[in-house]
Amino acid sequence: MKKLTLLAITLMISSLSYGQFFTLGPKIGFSSSKLKLSDNIDAIKEKDAQLGFHAGLFTRFSLGGFYVQPEALFTSVDGQVQINEGGSSPSNQIVDLEYNKLDVPVMFGTTFLKIFRLQAGPTASLLLSADAKSSLSGVKEDVKSSYKDATLGYQLGFGVDISRLVIDLKWEGNLSSFGDDLSLFGQTFQTDQRNRLLTLSVGFKLIN
Template identity: 40%
Template sequence: MKKLVMICLLMTIAFGASAQFSLGPRVTLVNSKLSLKDAATSVQEGDAEFGYQFGIFMRAKVPVIGLYVQPEILFSKAESTLSLNNQDVSFEFNKIDVPIMIGGKIGPLRLNAGPSLSFLTDASRSDVAGDIKDNYKNTTVGYQAGVGIDILKFVIDVKYEGSLSQFGESVSVGGTTVNTDQRTSQWVFALGFKLF
């Protein structure tokens, strides 16, 4: 995490002298779901649930080629539901998400895509006491793609985030461990404000 912050600071310094650099706060509403690539009969996907993120974004225009790079550091709270033996169980995940978007403009719209890194800080489920973080991977890699528009100093984006790596390998159902390939996906509705 310290290396990640240092990289973002170096990017800030590198582009800070340019008028094409922006920085500001970011809040998002996320609609997330735990997908089961290898589902067992006792474990089924539940409905998507809403969560939120907040943090900062930076945007720097890359000279000559006309593209921009937009890294973000976001503290995230996501919720998902699985049906375990026909009983809905809620899961809550707190993470630090770091999407790094690369994009360009077509008219007033921005099109962007890029990798998204996720660092799990804690996890819980409604039918189990205590933290269940050890049941999940600490770091996962995904991707984001979407569209955005800038209105005055406001930065508005709608993005889809998918997973490139497995988030969880198993889930406990009634004291029995069932192998599953759990992956997260979510829709991201984001609002930012350019401080400069």
């Protein structure tokens, strides 16, 4: 019993010391995402930004005023496009797109004035699912085959640490397209697709 108590005290002291340069905790947040079509052809147009969410874990390794912050996040983002139907009585169909991904950003940053942070780094994304829903018929279709399974992007942003709270505001872009064509309800559109995100997240340091 004494040995177990001594071991527990040793682990607690080690954790407190370790927390000076390592932290770990959960993270949740929201995003505003906009699907960008670089080949914005007449048949299909990009629409307004949509709201999404993310949740997962973050870690941070600090040394002096610099740090590395890897994260693992389940991310759900939306996009919206308008299909312009031709013919004598044209109709415009709005399609809502939902993407579920596993995102792994690795942020490199610096701390100033003790609580503020500047950061930037790459992010890898693994596509888990992609669905499209028509505004006209209400039909939902699996469109995952239209997209790459994995993509690489980048993030940059600003952060604030308040006691155990970690607040991050980041902008994310793609280094390459995540889809070169899009098949929706029997139609295929050749267009380069990229996603632009503005994310706001809050984390909690379990180790501080």
